[in-house]
Amino acid sequence: MSIVHTSLTHTFRSRILQSADHSAFKRKVGGVWEEITYQEYYEFVQEICFSLLESGVERGDRVAILSQSRVEWAFADMGILSCGAITVPIYQSNVASEVEFILKNSEAKVIFVENESQLEKVLSVRSNIPTLKTTVIFEYKNAQALAGAIPLEEFCQKGLARKDPKVFDDLLQKNTSEDIATIVYTSGTTGVPKGVVLTHGNFISELSDIETTVGLSHKDTILSFLPFAHILARIELYCGLTFGWTHAFAESIPQLVDNLAEIRPTFMFAVPRIYEKVYNKIISQVQDGPPVKKKIFYWSLAVGREVSQKLQKELSLPLALRFKYWIATHLVFNKLKQKFGGRLHFFISGGAPLSREIAEFFHAAGFLILEGYGLTETTAAVFTNQEHRYEFGTVGPPLGEAQVKIAPDGEILIKSKKVFKEYYKNPQATAEVLKDGWLYSGDIGHLTEKGHLKITDRKKDIIVTSGGKNVAPQKIENLLKANRYISQAMVYGDKKNYLTALITLNPEEVTKFAKAHRIEESKIFTHPQIEKLISDVIIALNTSLANFETIKKFRILKNDFSIETGELTPSLKVKRKYCSEKYKDVIQSMY
Numbered sequence: 001m002s003i004v005h006t007s008l009t010h011t012f013r014s015r016i017l018q019s020a021d022h023s024a025f026k027r028k029v030g031g032v033w034e035e036i037t038y039q040e041y042y043e044f045v046q047e048i049c050f051s052l053l054e055s056g057v058e059r060g061d062r063v064a065i066l067s068q069s070r071v072e073w074a075f076a077d078m079g080i081l082s083c084g085a086i087t088v089p090i091y092q093s094n095v096a097s098e099v100e101f102i103l104k105n106s107e108a109k110v111i112f113v114e115n116e117s118q119l120e121k122v123l124s125v126r127s128n129i130p131t132l133k134t135t136v137i138f139e140y141k142n143a144q145a146l147a148g149a150i151p152l153e154e155f156c157q158k159g160l161a162r163k164d165p166k167v168f169d170d171l172l173q174k175n176t177s178e179d180i181a182t183i184v185y186t187s188g189t190t191g192v193p194k195g196v197v198l199t200h201g202n203f204i205s206e207l208s209d210i211e212t213t214v215g216l217s218h219k220d221t222i223l224s225f226l227p228f229a230h231i232l233a234r235i236e237l238y239c240g241l242t243f244g245w246t247h248a249f250a251e252s253i254p255q256l257v258d259n260l261a262e263i264r265p266t267f268m269f270a271v272p273r274i275y276e277k278v279y280n281k282i283i284s285q286v287q288d289g290p291p292v293k294k295k296i297f298y299w300s301l302a303v304g305r306e307v308s309q310k311l312q313k314e315l316s317l318p319l320a321l322r323f324k325y326w327i328a329t330h331l332v333f334n335k336l337k338q339k340f341g342g343r344l345h346f347f348i349s350g351g352a353p354l355s356r357e358i359a360e361f362f363h364a365a366g367f368l369i370l371e372g373y374g375l376t377e378t379t380a381a382v383f384t385n386q387e388h389r390y391e392f393g394t395v396g397p398p399l400g401e402a403q404v405k406i407a408p409d410g411e412i413l414i415k416s417k418k419v420f421k422e423y424y425k426n427p428q429a430t431a432e433v434l435k436d437g438w439l440y441s442g443d444i445g446h447l448t449e450k451g452h453l454k455i456t457d458r459k460k461d462i463i464v465t466s467g468g469k470n471v472a473p474q475k476i477e478n479l480l481k482a483n484r485y486i487s488q489a490m491v492y493g494d495k496k497n498y499l500t501a502l503i504t505l506n507p508e509e510v511t512k513f514a515k516a517h518r519i520e521e522s523k524i525f526t527h528p529q530i531e532k533l534i535s536d537v538i539i540a541l542n543t544s545l546a547n548f549e550t551i552k553k554f555r556i557l558k559n560d561f562s563i564e565t566g567e568l569t570p571s572l573k574v575k576r577k578y579c580s581e582k583y584k585d586v587i588q589s590m591y
Contacts, residue, residue, distance in 0.1 A: 004207050004242055007175035007200035009081050011207070011241050016042045019244045022218060025071045026248035026263065033248070033262065036071060041078075046168045048079025050159025055110060055134050059084030062106040062183065066090040066099060066122065067114030069228045070249060072138045072152060074237055076112045077228070082171050087182045088195075089229035091570045092118060093563045098193070100125035102185050105195060105425065107131040112152075114138050119149055177201030183424050184231055184376050195424030202379040205417035206235060207242045209400025213386055216267065218244035221343075223265040225250040230571055232350045235380040236269045257339065264341030271351040272478075273572040275358050275369065280484045282336070284509055287484070300328035304364030311363075312392065333366045346370055346387060350380065351571035353455055355478035356393035363392070371395050373455060377439060378402075379418040383453045394452035404453065410444040411459055444472070461576060466497045469548040476501075476541070476549060477574070483537050484509045488561040490574050491551065492587055498552040500590040502583055503534055504560040525558050553590040557583070 003014045020039040027034055057063060063080045065087060067073050080087045088106045090099055092114060099121045103111065109131055113119045119137055126132060135149040143151075175181075181200045185193040216239075224247055226233035240247045248263045250256050286297045303324045310317055317325070337344070346368040349359075354371045362369050372384030373395030383404075385396035398404055402416040419439045422430045433440045444456040457472035464470055473491035480489040480501070487506045493499035510524060510533075519527050534556060542550040561567035567579050580587065 002208070002211060003244075004204060004211055006177045006204060007173075007179065008181055008203055008238060008241070009078070009172040009175050009200075011204070011238075012042075012045070012078055012082075013169065013172040015241045015244055019218060022244060023246045024240065025074070026221075026246060027071050028249075028251050028259075035246075038244075041075070044075040044156075045078040045082055046163060046165070047156040047159055048075055049082040049168060049171065050162040050164075051155050051157075052079060052083050052085065052110065052159070054158045054162055055155075057083055057085050057109055060180070061085045061110075062088050062108045064088040064090055064103060064106065064108040064111040065228075066092065066094075066111060066118045067138060068092045069224060069226065069233060069237075070114070070138070072112070072114075073228050074247075076136075077237075081175065081181060082168070084171070084174060084179070086180050089182065089184060089234070091227055091229040093227075093570055094121075096121040096124045100128055101193065102195075103129045103132060105185075106183055110134040110136065112136045112138065113149065116140055116142065116146075119146070123147055175200050177204060180421070182234075184229070184234075186376050194426055194429055196376045197421040197424050198376075198379055199421055202418050202420060203235075203238060205400070206379045206381065207238055209402075210235070210239060210381070211242050213384065213399060215387060216243045216245065220245040220266040220345075221248060221263060222246070223248050223250055223256075223259055223263045223268055225253060225256060226269060226271070226351075227570055230351065231374075231376045231380045232269060232271075232571075260339065260341045264343045266343050267345050267347065269348045269350070271572055272349055272354040272358070273352070275347070275349065275354065275362065276481050279358050279361055279482065280506065280509070284484045284512075288512070297332055300332040301361075301364055303328045304333065304366065305360065308360060308363040312390075329366065336365055337367075340367075348372065348384075350374065352573045353474050353478065355482060357479070357482055359392040372399075373443075373453060374418075375439075375441060377420045377433070377441075378414060378416060379420070382414055382416055382418055385452070391448060391450055391452045394448055394450075394454045396453065397451050398453075404447070405438070406446055407440075409459075410446065410456065412441040412443045412445045412453070412455075413438040414441055415439070463491070463494045463499070465493055465499070465548060466495055467548065471499065471549055476545065476551070479541055479544075480537070485513065485533060486537065488567075488574065490561075490576065490579050492580065496591060499548075499550065500587065501538070501551045501554040502557055502579065502586065503554050504557050505530075505534075507560070525556055530556070555586050555590060557586070 005011050005014060016038050022038055023035045024038040024041045025036040063085050065073055065076050077087050088108055090102055111122060113122055122135055136152055136155045137149040138152050140146060177200050179200050180197055181203055182198050183195040185195050222245055224236060228234055228237055250259045286294055306321060307325050349369050349371045359369050370385040370390060372381040374381040381399050382402040383395040384399050405413050407413055415438050442459050444459050445454050448454055457474050461473055462470055463473055476491050477489045480486050485506055486503055488504040490502045491499055514524050517529055519529060524530055538551050538554060563570055567575055569575060
């Protein structure tokens with residue numbers, strides 16, 4: 001029997017009734033993994049709910065959370081929803097001016113902040129936000145520096161006098177599918193963020209279809225590191241209510257490998273950049289290893305690719321191939337699986353396009369990556385590959401009741417219960433993308449013979465050369481990033497007669513190359529040998545591209561793209577407009 005009901009809070013209630021003593025979350029405290037049961041989850045949420053009510057929060061009020069993903073984020077979010085209010089997530093990477101815009105636009109009454117660093121952002125703009133009455137902080141080192149913020153423990157004390165399980169139970173069932181659950185401000189690759197209004201019904205449609213599509217249960221464990229301010233991670237959080245699994249929080253990206261070995265997750269959500277980094281790390285270690293190990297690895301990979309091709313075509317494996325794959329698994333692939341904890345059924349990829357080459361590499365090694373597609377405006381996935389129905393290079397068939405059609409110009413149009421209500425306070429922007437019940441996604445693509453959707457690129461990112469040729473830059477960039485020496489790439493060439501590229505280097509790999517060739521570290525970015533190294537990569541890539549897609553010139557940038565310096569969105573997609581402006585002198589030097 002399905003546990004998903006008409007609202008997120010009603011679904012939360014059902015999960016607690018069924019799984020009270022089961023582990024809901026794991027987090028590392030003082031070097032030890034601490035478990036939090038669903039019953040403890042319930043108690044924390046109840047305290048936050050009544051404390052918000054005591055603070056004057058009413059149904060429909062907006063309450064913000066400015067924090068990285070952590071268990072308190074989950075508590076605060078469900079506490080907000082339980083009192084009928086609306087959660088406004090803010091990325092921890094947002095600067096003070098962006099925080100100010102979101103708080104002012106949403107007219108937030110309360111904000112939860114992670115620590116003193118995030119509190120500083122709020123304090124610097126608080127005088128400009130008349131609606132903001134209360135600031136609650138999750139953790140702090142110096143109580144004297146809180147400047148009006150209330151520690152979470154102290155805030156929760158406010159609601160204890162009102163705490164009433166019967167009243168709380170009624171509140172959990174009060175939300176309807178039409179009620180607004182959240183306003184998610186898009187990070188945006190261009191322009192001012194827009195507040196995407198999502199209802200409880202949008203989330204319930206998503207969760208219901210995931211429940212019937214993905215084979216997971218309370219026995220599963222997930223290791224989480226994506227920000228809950230991103231819609232994919234938010235669905236990851238709420239899927240815990242659907243399946244009753246255990247949700248473990250990674251300490252950080254650098255500690256992810258150690259955490260994988262400790263938690264031994266059964267599956268994971270990630271964005272493509274994570275898979276690219278893992279792929280490059282594996283290839284680098286093989287290339288730097290002894291010739292015999294290198295030969296064994298590439299033999300095993302060739303066997304794995306042959307198996308992968310058979311499985312993709314749903315063909316049986318010949319006995320001889322099975323035997324070779326058994327050897328390859330024991331010699332190579334089992335070692336890779338142990339690095340991921342040894343229990344992974346599959347990965348889920350979303351948030352940006354995944355290179356087919358990367359997906360096929362992992363599959364050859366025994367890891368299935370199920371790529372999906374969706375937008376904040378579609379409450380995450382509206383297409384997804386499935387464990388027994390997948391096609392690499394595509395984002396799979398429509399999820400559940402979602403419908404799709406392709407406009408004459410190739411734009412993907414979507415109709416679904418998952419499609420958002422509106423852009424908050426922005427009817428003009430809403431009217432531009434919602435037409436006759438269809439969402440105009442802004443993405444270009446087509447359906448394969450199997451009925452799977454293949455994404456070509458963002459409509460606004462398509463490069464039209466001066467010769468009138470249409471070029472999808474993401475395809476070329478993904479091929480470049482698959483090289484061990486390249487970290488990021490941005491292809492440029494709109495209204496130009498040839499394409500160029502901005503390249504950032506993978507510091508670890510390029511430093512190793514420099515040491516091997518006795519190149520001084522200070523000269524890495526200008527040394528002719530490094531230039532030739534990247535040039536050879538591009539020359540090899542150009543042989544696989546149409547003439548109008550080839551890169552004629554490139555420049556190596558000294559610093560990598562990052563969220564903090566503005567080149568990347570929180571889901572690690574390149575902000576093209578921003579980069580084109582920031583590096584316009586570098587780009588112009590290539591024309």
